Amino acid sequence: MERIEIDTATEKKEGLAGEHFRLLHRSEGTPARRGVVRTFHGEIQTPAFMPVGTLGSVKGMSPEDLERLGARIILGNAYHLYLRPGHEFIARRGGLHSFIGWNRPILTDSGGYQIFSLNLLTKVTDEGVTFQSHLDGSRHFITPEKAIEIEEGLGADIIMAFDECLPYPSDYAKTAASLERTLDWARRCKAAHRREDQFLYGIVQGGFYEDLRKKGAEGLLEIGFDGIAVGGLSVGEPQEQMLHILDEVVPLIPEAFPRYLMGVGTPEDLVEGVMRGIDLFDCVLPTRHARTGSLFTSRGEVHIKNARYTEDDRPLDADCGCYTCRNFSRAYLRHLFMAKELLAIRLNTLHNLYYYLTLMEGLRQAIEKDRLGSFRNEFYQKRNPEIEGAEPEA
Incomplete structure (x- = not known):
C-alpha cells in the first residue's frame, strides 16, 4: 500500500x-x-x-x-x-x-x-x-x-x-x-x-x-x-x-x-x-547476536568465532540468499569478527535480519498454502545438529 x-x-x-x-x-x-x-x-x-x-x-x-x-x-x-x-x-x-x-x-x-x-x-x-x-x-x-x-x-x-x-x-x-x-x-x-x-x-x-x-x-x-x-x-x-x-x-x-x-x-x-x-x-536477538558473532542459519546457530571456521570457505548458509551469504565465506566472516572489524557487525546483522524476515515470509506462504504443519516439521528437521553445517548447542 x-x-x-x-x-x-x-x-x-x-x-x-x-x-x-x-x-x-x-x-x-x-x-x-x-x-x-x-x-x-x-x-x-x-x-x-x-x-x-x-x-x-x-x-x-x-x-x-x-x-x-x-x-x-x-x-x-x-x-x-x-x-x-x-x-x-x-x-x-x-x-x-x-x-x-x-x-x-x-x-x-x-x-x-x-x-x-x-x-x-x-x-x-x-x-x-x-x-x-x-x-x-x-x-x-x-x-x-x-x-x-x-x-x-x-x-x-x-x-x-x-x-x-x-x-x-x-x-x-x-x-x-x-x-x-x-x-x-x-x-x-x-x-x-x-x-x-x-x-x-x-x-x-x-x-x-x-x-x-x-x-x-x-x-x-x-x-x-x-x-x-x-x-x-x-x-x-x-x-x-x-x-x-x-x-x-x-x-x-x-x-x-x-x-x-x-x-x-x-x-x-x-x-x-x-x-x-x-x-x-x-526481539533484539538477531541484531544483538550479530554483534557477538552468533549467526542464525537454516541448520541452527553458527558461532563464527569458533576455530573450526578458520579455513571454512563455504557460505555461512547455503540455503540463504542474503548479501553476506552470496558474497563471503565463513573464513572471511570469522577473520572480520576476530579482527574486530566494523564490517563484521554489518555483515552479521544483514544476515541475521534477512534470516528472520525470510522465515516470516516462509510462514506467511505456508499459511496461505495450508501447509504450515509441513513447514514446521521441515524447519525442525533441518536444525538437527547431525546435519552437515549445523553446530551443536554449547
Whole structure:
C-alpha cells in the first residue's frame, strides 16, 4: 500500500475505521492466520517480525538496508528516546519518521519493560513510576498520561499502553496486585490518548497464572484498544511455560484484533507463536547476536568465532540468499569478527535480519498454502545438529 496522504486527523481516523487489521486466511488445522495490519505509513503483512531500533536506529543498518531486507515495520523505545534526545526534541523535527528517515510503519514500546528490567532504583505506586536514568542518574517520574504524551510526541503508528512487567518468578498475590495496577494504567492511557493517526494497543499481563491472564485479557477488551499484546513473557521462564500461556491467552483475543507477542524471540519461538495465532513479534536477538558473532542459519546457530571456521570457505548458509551469504565465506566472516572489524557487525546483522524476515515470509506462504504443519516439521528437521553445517548447542 502506498503511503496515505491525509489532510486532517479526523480524516485519518475515519479513513481506516474498522480496517486496522484484516484477516486474509486461516490456517487449516491450527490457530495461525494470515492478515494485514494497516497504518498511515503503509501495510504490514502478518505474521511479521519487527526489527528493534531502540534509539531510533537498528544497529548497523540504514533505512535503505532495512527496506532492501524487506522490513515493513520497526520498533523504537519510548523510554530510551525520552531520555535521549527527548520526545519534544523529536516532535519539533516532525516526529520519529522524519527524524530517522523511515517512511514505513513504526511501533513504540511505552518503556515499562525497560524501567523495570533495568532495575533503575524504581519506586512503583498506583500513580506511576519514579526511576533513575541509566545515563546520568537523574530522577524521573512517569505516569500513564506521561507515557502517552511521550509516545504521541514521537508519533509512531502503533503505540503501547504503559504497563508493569514483573520478574520471573513472582508470587500470586504480587502478580494479582500488579495486574490491577496495569489495568488501571491501561484505562488512563486510553483516556489520555488523543492522536487520531495512532493505534493504541493494550498489554495482557498476569504472570504465569491462567486466571489472572484471563482477567487481564478481558479487562483490556472491556476498555477497548486497537490491538492486544501479550507481555511479561521471555523473562527467564522455560519455553513450555511461555507456550502454555499463549495457548491460554490467544484464544481470548477476538480475531478482529492484531495479536502482538512482545520481546519474543528465537526462531523456534516465532514458529511456535505463529502456530498459536500470533501476528506480530519483536526481539533484539538477531541484531544483538550479530554483534557477538552468533549467526542464525537454516541448520541452527553458527558461532563464527569458533576455530573450526578458520579455513571454512563455504557460505555461512547455503540455503540463504542474503548479501553476506552470496558474497563471503565463513573464513572471511570469522577473520572480520576476530579482527574486530566494523564490517563484521554489518555483515552479521544483514544476515541475521534477512534470516528472520525470510522465515516470516516462509510462514506467511505456508499459511496461505495450508501447509504450515509441513513447514514446521521441515524447519525442525533441518536444525538437527547431525546435519552437515549445523553446530551443536554449547
